[in-house]
Amino acid sequence: RLAGIPALEQRLATLETRANRPAGGNPAPGEVPLERRAFTSFLRTGVERMQPEEVRALVIGDDTKGGYFAPPEVSAEILKDIIEFSPIRSLARVGSITAPSIVIPKRTSVPTAYWVGEDEDRDETTMSFGQIEIETHELACFVDISQRTLEDATNVEGEVMTELTAAFGRVEASALMLGNGVKKPMGLLAAPGVPGFANGHATTIQPDALVKLLYSLPAEYRRTGTWVMNSTTLGVVSTLKDGQGNYLWREAYAAGQPSTLLGRPVVDAVDMPDIAADAFPIIYGDFGTAYRIYDRVGMSVLRDPYTRATKGQIRFHARRRVGGGMVQPAALRKLKMATSV
Secondary structure, three states: OOOOHHHHHHHHHHHHHHHOOOOOOEEEEEEOOOOHHHHHHHHHHHHOOOHHHHHHOOOOOOHOOOOOEEEEHHHHHHHHHHHHOOOOOHHHEEEEEEEEEEEEEEEEEOOOOOOOOOOOOOOOOOOOOEEEEOOEEEEEEEEEEEEEHHHOOOOOOHHHHHHHHHHHHHHHHHHHHHOOOOOOOOOOOOOOOEEEEEEOOOOOOOHHHHHHHHHHOHHHHHHHEEEEEEEHHHHHHHHOOOOOOOOEEOOOOOOOOEEEEEEEEEOOOOOOOOOOOOOOOOOEEEEEHHEEEEEOOOOOEEOOOOHHHOEEEEEEEEEEEEEEEEHHHEEEEEEOOOOOO
């Protein structure tokens, strides 16, 4: 028999077994998909020591810049974990694209109607449109993991994911909040067009300013808004009272429910500025309407067994692409501290 025929027959038998399942070829409940098993083997042993069937599963996701794409469920878990570092992901609208950038149409003017008499001429009413382009930027890192950990760990994906999540999460969180758009996303606080609301004092948050800021937003954004600030500011705000001595802050009483400020939920974002002269320590609004985050499909991982071989470590290079940009700044308000006391 020709070389390779037995392996091919086994491959066909496996595919036939899957195809005959009631689920239409999907893995049985509890069974780890072939692509995920292959990726785990790749992390643990490298391509050279993998079974041919697993190597073929990896080639499907071969990245043109080297390395292999992580299976979708692995990438999704990493992005889910990144929310712990980058809470803006839980507030903004997030999507995936397969192109270097995405162009979003934006209406720049609205039709205007006129009162007219019975026989008067009607003026033409037109609308104009512009566009916003959000580019994706590359985020890269590498982590070193001991060969022993890779050999002994029962969840090798988890070991690698933990390191990658921390590395990607901290950098992404900072960029989505403060990025200037140069080789990184345009962050929420750096994006032009978000109205600032004067606090009236340089170092003390004014309760009346928070109330006025809240109601300065159109009702459609105000009803769905969220407060974002860091934990230091949050500690200060939680002590504020209105003119009748009632706290503006309401602690959450049910598990899984957020605490509220003036009836709206609060999110702790470590990259928000502290309370200081000329700073913007608080931002409020409908982030899902205001801000977009786009992930380039797939996260690639390159296994390097040589660079740290003398230390008994394997180096994993990871890269992905993410873009962020403001699309509706009118849906947000920033609290602006006074320049001086």
